[in-house]
Amino acid sequence: MKDFTREMIDEVLELAEKLEPFARGRPCRMLEDKLLALLFYEPSTRTRLSFDAAIKRLGGSSIDFGMVEASSVSKGETLADTIRVVSEYADAIVLRHPKEGAARMASDYSSVPVINAGDGGGHHPTQTLLDLYTIKRESKLEEIDIALVGDLRYGRTVHSFAYALSLYGVNIYLVSPPQLQMPQHIKSDLVHRGITIRETNSIEDVLEKIDVLYMTRIQKERFAEQSEYLAVAGSYRLGSEMLSNARENLIIMHPLPRVNEIDASVDATSHACYFKQSFYGVPTRMAVLVKLLEGKI
Amino acid sequence: MSVKKELLVRPIEHGTVIDHINAGQALNVIRIIGIAGSMGSVVSIAMNVASKEMGLKDIVKIEGRELDSKQLDKISLISPDATINIIRNYDVISKYNVELPEEIIGIVRCNNPDCITNSDEPVASSFTVTKKPVILRCKYCDHIISEEIAEQLI
Ligand SMILES: Nc1ncnc2c1ncn2[C@@H]1O[C@H](COP(=O)(O)OP(=O)(O)OP(=O)(O)O)[C@@H](O)[C@H]1O
Ligand SMILES: [Mg+2]
Ligand SMILES: [Zn+2]
Numbered sequence: 219m220k221d222f223t224r225e226m227i228d229e230v231l232e233l234a235e236k237l238e239p240f241a242r243g244r245p246c247r248m249l250e251d252k253l254l255a256l257l258f259y260e261p262s263t264r265t266r267l268s269f270d271a272a273i274k275r276l277g278g279s280s281i282d283f284g285m286v287e288a289s290s291v292s293k294g295e296t297l298a299d300t301i302r303v304v305s306e307y308a309d310a311i312v313l314r315h316p317k318e319g320a321a322r323m324a325s326d327y328s329s330v331p332v333i334n335a336g337d338g339g340g341h342h343p344t345q346t347l348l349d350l351y352t353i354k355r356e357s358k359l360e361e362i363d364i365a366l367v368g369d370l371r372y373g374r375t376v377h378s379f380a381y382a383l384s385l386y387g388v389n390i391y392l393v394s395p396p397q398l399q400m401p402q403h404i405k406s407d408l409v410h411r412g413i414t415i416r417e418t419n420s421i422e423d424v425l426e427k428i429d430v431l432y433m434t435r436i437q438k439e440r441f442a443e444q445s446e447y448l449a450v451a452g453s454y455r456l457g458s459e460m461l462s463n464a465r466e467n468l469i470i471m472h473p474l475p476r477v478n479e480i481d482a483s484v485d486a487t488s489h490a491c492y493f494k495q496s497f498y499g500v501p502t503r504m505a506v507l508v509k510l511l512e513g514k515i
Numbered sequence: 516m517s518v519k520k521e522l523l524v525r526p527i528e529h530g531t532v533i534d535h536i537n538a539g540q541a542l543n544v545i546r547i548i549g550i551a552g553s554m555g556s557v558v559s560i561a562m563n564v565a566s567k568e569m570g571l572k573d574i575v576k577i578e579g580r581e582l583d584s585k586q587l588d589k590i591s592l593i594s595p596d597a598t599i600n601i602i603r604n605y606d607v608i609s610k611y612n613v614e615l616p617e618e619i620i621g622i623v624r625c626n627n628p629d630c631i632t633n634s635d636e637p638v639a640s641s642f643t644v645t646k647k648p649v650i651l652r653c654k655y656c657d658h659i660i661s662e663e664i665a666e667q668l669i
Contacts, residue, residue: 318631319630
């Protein structure tokens with residue numbers, strides 16, 4: 219994702235926009251004869267469903283190996299072998315795997331395109347694309363003020379997202395507890411790419427100054443003490459009462475599932491955008507599939 | 516024969532001398548270029564030899580074989596100043612410095628325990644190399660190795 223050019227991203231986002239009516243159900247046969255293999259070595263219901271929806275909305279179909287426990291994976295077959303076999307069955311492979319670099323390796327062994335649907339703490343490029351698409355559709359993808367909130371240290375998806383945002387000249391506020399701040403090398407990369415970043419540990423500091431609020435999960439596992447986790451999680455919780463002075467067109471995003479970062483009272487406000495964001499995963503993934511499988515629309 | 520100086524190990528008639536190896540790295544050099552006993556060549560090692568240029572250095576001499584530069588360039592990972600001398604009829608007939616390749620496959624282990632190359636997969640580790648300072652970036656997981664590369668040799 220770090221290596222994506224703005225041109226490549228813009229192409230996908232423009233295509234996603236053209237495909238959106240089909241994502242909403244208008245009949246489409248664009249990938250009628252195509253079979254997509256969904257290989258999920260980790261549970262990720264949302265991502266899997268949205269790829270499945272994407273191929274089916276385009277008139278194609280999908281295969282998967284169901285539960286990992288029931289498949290040859292549990293008999294110790296290597297990913298390399300599985301990929302060699304499956305790439306003979308399907309026209310493209312969507313892979314989710316706990317090891318970093320798994321998708322890259324899979325593409326070495328595959329005779330068909332491999333789409334990375336998340337590899338360990340590594341990359342998850344379609345999440346980044348759908349996040350950008352959401353901003354394009356619900357706000358504007360240029361020179362906006364955006365706050366990235368929560369776990370900015372371990373969350374690699376948010377790192378990719380920040381790199382991608384830097385292509386669009388945005389102002390970024392980084393909002394996280396001290397122990398979950400964005401790594402220095404990423405911050406300096408971002409600054410070198412010519413964007414402004416400011417750091418704070420309070421959401422309130424930035425709420426009135428932003429067009430996009432991007433919330434992420436703060437995971438228990440990152441904390442040694444349960445009490446420390448509870449204290450931090452408590453202060454990164456967004457309630458509707460905090461939004462009274464927010465910009466009118468502020469949008470609030472979250473990759474979902476949320477735990478309790480966003481109070482249910484926010485859902486009813488005009489700012490809540492996370493369910494739309496989730497839907498936008500479908501046209502975005504449709505665009506990726508069309509690009510890889512057809513080459514043109 | 517024109518060996519001017521006293522040699523620490525006996526002169527060889529024909530073969531390869533790897534000179535100016537960082538002190539203490541001779542065994543790693545042998546490991547990297549894969550000239551273990553199985554090849555049958557006589558390999559002699561001098562370690563911690565006084566050197567005008569480097570203080571101390573190691574030297575490796577391989578009898579009867581002229582190793583090619585591709586095989587030898589990998590040494591630069593742990594000994595960037597190493598020089599290669601090809602010996603014929605007791606004379607140095609050619610001399611060159613090792614040069615860091617742009618890609619390192621195998622040899623070094625990725626230091627990210629969660630990297631796919633550190634699992635049971637058949638894939639070899641692979642790094643792209645930047646020079647000065649030497650930084651290896653894993654082709655698979657993007658992690659970088661910039662220090663103590665010798666510690667990461669497979
Ligand atoms: N016939 C030989 N057998 C074994 N080792 C040799 C032989 N001839 C030269 N060497 C070794 O090869 C290396 C290079 O030899 P050379 O005579 O070029 O030395 P040098 O002038 O010190 O070279 P440099 O400038 O590279 O330090 C030295 O370590 C030398 O001891
Ligand atoms: Mg000398
Ligand atoms: Zn790696």
